[in-house]
Amino acid sequence: MEALLSSEPFLSIRVAEPCRLNRLNIHISLRFPAEIGGRCIARARSRAVKAVIDSATLDQLGISESEIRNPAVSSTYRSSNLPKPNQTVLEAQARVCTGPEMTKPLSEEQAFKVFDTILRSVRGELKDEERVSRAQLGAFFAGMTIRANAFPEATQWSEGEKRAISTFWPQLVRALPPDVVFIADPEGSIMGSSIGPQYVGNDTTEMRLVGALREVLAGGHLGYEEVQGVLRDVLPLNAEDGKDSSKESLVSAFLIGQRVNRETDRELKAYCHAFDDELGPPPVADVGSLTHYGEPYDGNTLFFWSTLFVAAVRSCYGESSLLHGVDWMPPKGGITEEQMLKFMGANTHLNSLQAKELLEDKDLGFAYLSQREALPSLFSLIGLREHIKKRPPLATTEKVQQLVRVSHIMTTTALDFAMTTRLRKVPSL
Numbered sequence: 001m002e003a004l005l006s007s008e009p010f011l012s013i014r015v016a017e018p019c020r021l022n023r024l025n026i027h028i029s030l031r032f033p034a035e036i037g038g039r040c041i042a043r044a045r046s047r048a049v050k051a052v053i054d055s056a057t058l059d060q061l062g063i064s065e066s067e068i069r070n071p072a073v074s075s076t077y078r079s080s081n082l083p084k085p086n087q088t089v090l091e092a093q094a095r096v097c098t099g100p101e102m103t104k105p106l107s108e109e110q111a112f113k114v115f116d117t118i119l120r121s122v123r124g125e126l127k128d129e130e131r132v133s134r135a136q137l138g139a140f141f142a143g144m145t146i147r148a149n150a151f152p153e154a155t156q157w158s159e160g161e162k163r164a165i166s167t168f169w170p171q172l173v174r175a176l177p178p179d180v181v182f183i184a185d186p187e188g189s190i191m192g193s194s195i196g197p198q199y200v201g202n203d204t205t206e207m208r209l210v211g212a213l214r215e216v217l218a219g220g221h222l223g224y225e226e227v228q229g230v231l232r233d234v235l236p237l238n239a240e241d242g243k244d245s246s247k248e249s250l251v252s253a254f255l256i257g258q259r260v261n262r263e264t265d266r267e268l269k270a271y272c273h274a275f276d277d278e279l280g281p282p283p284v285a286d287v288g289s290l291t292h293y294g295e296p297y298d299g300n301t302l303f304f305w306s307t308l309f310v311a312a313v314r315s316c317y318g319e320s321s322l323l324h325g326v327d328w329m330p331p332k333g334g335i336t337e338e339q340m341l342k343f344m345g346a347n348t349h350l351n352s353l354q355a356k357e358l359l360e361d362k363d364l365g366f367a368y369l370s371q372r373e374a375l376p377s378l379f380s381l382i383g384l385r386e387h388i389k390k391r392p393p394l395a396t397t398e399k400v401q402q403l404v405r406v407s408h409i410m411t412t413t414a415l416d417f418a419m420t421t422r423l424r425k426v427p428s429l
Helices: 018-023 055-061 071-077 087-096 108-122 134-150 159-175 178-184 204-217 224-234 246-260 265-273 307-316 337-343 352-360 382-388 394-400 417-423
Strands: 011-015 026-032 047-052 289-294 320-325 366-370 409-414
Touching: 087 108, 087 134, 108 134, 108 159, 134 178, 134 204, 134 246, 134 382, 178 204, 178 246, 204 224, 204 246, 224 246, 224 265, 246 382, 265 394, 289 307, 289 394, 307 320, 307 337, 307 366, 320 337, 320 352, 337 366, 352 366
Parallel strands: 289 320, 289 409, 320 366
Antiparallel strands: 011 026, 026 047
C-alpha cells in the first residue's frame, strides 16, 4: 500500500503530438523507486525506460509501418488471405456445435434455410464468401451427428430439423463429397446411407483420423496416445489442405466433435503435450522461477487485459515472465498482447531459444513468444478455427503450453478460473 501511495510515478505515458499518432511518435516511460515497502529492487534500483517509435527506429528494427496497426481496430490483424465463412451456416454452428445442455436446436425455418444454403453451395451456386467451406460442413454435420447419437432428448434434433433433413437429404447425399456424407451418417444408422460405413479416407493419415472420428461421432472418447497420434498425423495443415480438401472437413469434425463431447482429462493432456517437441525439446532457462502468462488467444473485444503490463512490471522486480499468444485468433478476434507489442514496435518473431536468452538477462527477464514461431502446427489451424465457429479443445490447452521451462519453480497462469481449476486435475501439467 505504501508503494501505491508513493509520490514517485510508477508508470507514466505521454503521447507526443497527439494529432500525429499516425506518424507513430509515441513516448512511454516507466519509473520505479529504489525501495518498495523496505524491499530493494534486485534488477534496477532506479529505472527509466523510454521507447520512441519513429520511422528511424522502425527501419532499424526492420519493421514496416504497415505492420504497426492500432489494436483498437483488432480486425485489421485478420489476414486478408483467409477466406471468410458463410454467415448463415456459421450462425447455425453456434447453436448446434456445443455441449449436451447448451445446444439450441434449430427451428424449422432456420433448418430449411441452412440446408438450402448448403445444397446451393455444394452445387456451385454460391461463390466467394457465400460459399460454405468444407471446414464448416465438417463442423456442422459433426455437431448434428453427435446430437442424434448421444445427446439427451431436449437437445436432440427438433421436429423442424427432422423435416428439413428429410426434405434435403436425398439431394444432399448425391451432391456432398464422401467425407462429409461420412461425417453426417458414419454408420448408416441416421439417414441410411451406405457411403459412411465404407468410408476409410484418401490416405494412411486420413485412415487413422477416420477411425478416431467414428468413436467421436458416436459420442465416445479416445485415449491419450490415440489423440496425440491423430494430431501429429494431420498437423500442420498446409496450403493444399485448406483448399476444399477432405482433410479440412475431417479435422474440423474431429476438433469440434471432441469439444461437443466434453473432452476428458486424458484427451486434454494429449492436446497439451502433442507438440511439445515439434521444434526440439523446450529450452530450459537458468532462472530462479518463471511465470507463464497465457490469456485466451482470441483476445478481448470489451477491454484490454493488464497482463502485458503486469508481466513487464514483475520482471523489473526480479520475477521472470513469459507471455505467449498470437496477433489474431477466432472466434472472438479481439485485442491481444501481440497486437499491443507490435504497436509499440516490439519484435514478436522470437524463437524459444531467443526468448530463453531474454529471460536469463538480469536486466530484462521478460519475453513474448508467438504461436507462429513456437508451435507452427497449431498456428496452421487459425483459418480453420474461424470456420468451425466454437472454440476447440486447443483453445483451452494452448494457454498452458510450457514453451520455455526451468529446473526450479514454474507457474502457469490463465484467465478463466473454471478452466484453470479443471486443468489442475490433469496429470503431468
